[in-house]
Amino acid sequence: MSERIEAVRGTKDVLPADVYKWRYVERVAADTAACYGFEEVRFPTFEKTELFKRGVGDSTDVVQKEMYTFQTKGETSVTLRPEGTASVARLCIQNGLFAGLMPLKLFYSISCFRYEKPQAGRYREFHQFGVEMYGSPEPHADCETICLADRILRRMGLNDIELKINSIGCPSCRAEYNAALKSYFDSHVSELCGTCTERLQRNPMRILDCKCPSCAAVASKAPKITDYLCQECREHFGHTCDTLADLNIKYTVDPFIVRGLDYYTRTVFEFIDPRSGLTILAGGRYDGLVSQLEPKLKVPGLGFAMGLERLIMIMSDRGLSFGEHKTYDVYLAGLGERGSRLAFNLAERLRERGLGACTDLMGRSLKAQMKYADKTGALYTMVLGDSEVDSGSAELRDMRDGTVRRVDLSKVEQWF
Ligand code: HAM
Numbered sequence: 001m002s003e004r005i006e007a008v009r010g011t012k013d014v015l016p017a018d019v020y021k022w023r024y025v026e027r028v029a030a031d032t033a034a035c036y037g038f039e040e041v042r043f044p045t046f047e048k049t050e051l052f053k054r055g056v057g058d059s060t061d062v063v064q065k066e067m068y069t070f071q072t073k074g075e076t077s078v079t080l081r082p083e084g085t086a087s088v089a090r091l092c093i094q095n096g097l098f099a100g101l102m103p104l105k106l107f108y109s110i111s112c113f114r115y116e117k118p119q120a121g122r123y124r125e126f127h128q129f130g131v132e133m134y135g136s137p138e139p140h141a142d143c144e145t146i147c148l149a150d151r152i153l154r155r156m157g158l159n160d161i162e163l164k165i166n167s168i169g170c171p172s173c174r175a176e177y178n179a180a181l182k183s184y185f186d187s188h189v190s191e192l193c194g195t196c197t198e199r200l201q202r203n204p205m206r207i208l209d210c211k212c213p214s215c216a217a218v219a220s221k222a223p224k225i226t227d228y229l230c231q232e233c234r235e236h237f238g239h240t241c242d243t244l245a246d247l248n249i250k251y252t253v254d255p256f257i258v259r260g261l262d263y264y265t266r267t268v269f270e271f272i273d274p275r276s277g278l279t280i281l282a283g284g285r286y287d288g289l290v291s292q293l294e295p296k297l298k299v300p301g302l303g304f305a306m307g308l309e310r311l312i313m314i315m316s317d318r319g320l321s322f323g324e325h326k327t328y329d330v331y332l333a334g335l336g337e338r339g340s341r342l343a344f345n346l347a348e349r350l351r352e353r354g355l356g357a358c359t360d361l362m363g364r365s366l367k368a369q370m371k372y373a374d375k376t377g378a379l380y381t382m383v384l385g386d387s388e389v390d391s392g393s394a395e396l397r398d399m400r401d402g403t404v405r406r407v408d409l410s411k412v413e414q415w416f
Helices: 016-035 049-057 061-065 085-094 139-155 173-186 195-204 204-209 214-217 231-246 291-292 308-316 337-352 366-375 386-391
Strands: 047-050 069-071 077-080 104-111 125-134 163-167 265-272 279-285 303-307 331-334 357-359 381-385 391-398 405-410
Touching: 016 104, 016 125, 016 139, 016 308, 047 085, 047 163, 049 061, 049 085, 049 291, 049 381, 085 104, 085 291, 125 173, 125 291, 125 308, 139 231, 139 279, 139 303, 163 231, 173 195, 173 204, 204 214, 204 381, 231 265, 231 279, 231 366, 231 386, 265 303, 279 308, 279 391, 303 308, 331 337, 331 366, 337 357, 337 381, 337 386, 381 405, 386 391
Parallel strands: 331 357, 331 381
Antiparallel strands: 047 077, 069 077, 104 125, 125 303, 163 265, 265 279, 279 303, 381 391, 391 405
């Protein structure tokens, strides 16, 4: 016998009992972003591989190890998007959006693909809600973006998520910092893990992010970026921190937040769940990304992305609300030939009015139909047999409190 085909490792099905949670978090996030003037964009699931190499950075783990890349029949190398920022920048360049009004504020809700080791809160196909803002180099733009992230999490009912921020400077101050870091780690190379020994050559800042205990111990005494920021980057970070404090947004400055993607400059931030230690949402400023993709353009940008699997898992663990899980309004149980016909007809009349209605499609007994209505979460039930057909009226039972009302079957519009 042939083997049963199962979903690919690191991917996840979402069943009807959970889909309403997804709809809820996506709706709350989109509505909150709209309050800040963001508009939705949609873009392809795959892009030319070169976009991510140039945008996300050739030396990052994402590009080096985690991309799902394949050749198309036309021999073009394409990649399933590992994130959304590079695609949105490409979309804006290609569609001339940078010629329009600034700031430009966009949001998206997408699937992403990374070949990572699956574990709790980490998948190979996962989903992000993200925002990108272009055009403003001002610290107020950093603060507004962080405020939006904070407000989304609060609207979900998450009030204790920790915000960590840092500034990783601009290419000029970072060059000096990287040299200092490299010489520090060079003198501790025997204490670093294999991956970090490689990172030492390519991107020493990534060592600061390593979870391996011996690397973390070495990293804890490494030079700090905040001591190497140039005057302008220091002022930018200072203004950002002061404005956050003015707005009563709690944060800690963590010089170990360096982010795994190459495009970041200046402000970077992560929102971390203190209970699981998972990063729910992360982002930062990327003033060089657009010119990296289109040298004629110089447009500052910043944004964040929130992991939806992680968000939903953390909210579920805390018993937070996902709004009402509504299934359908009325179950019409048919009894006998005439009753069943009427039930079938009334169901269509209700649907025409935009109400949810179900009726028997399995030839079940009345008792079994009522059991089905109960299990599937019908808000109301109605039994239709010969006497209801003859009288033209029937009882509409509210399943939540058991109350019953007699209604005219010819006046569906008066039922609710
Ligand atoms: P990122 O930190 O790579 O940033 O991902 C953002 C969020 O996506 C993470 O904090 C996490 O919640 C979720 N995430 C990442 N990888 C996985 C995974 N394998 N499984 C489940 N969830 C995951 C970015 O992607 C940037 N594009 C964010 C950004 C937008 N920066 C500026 N604009």
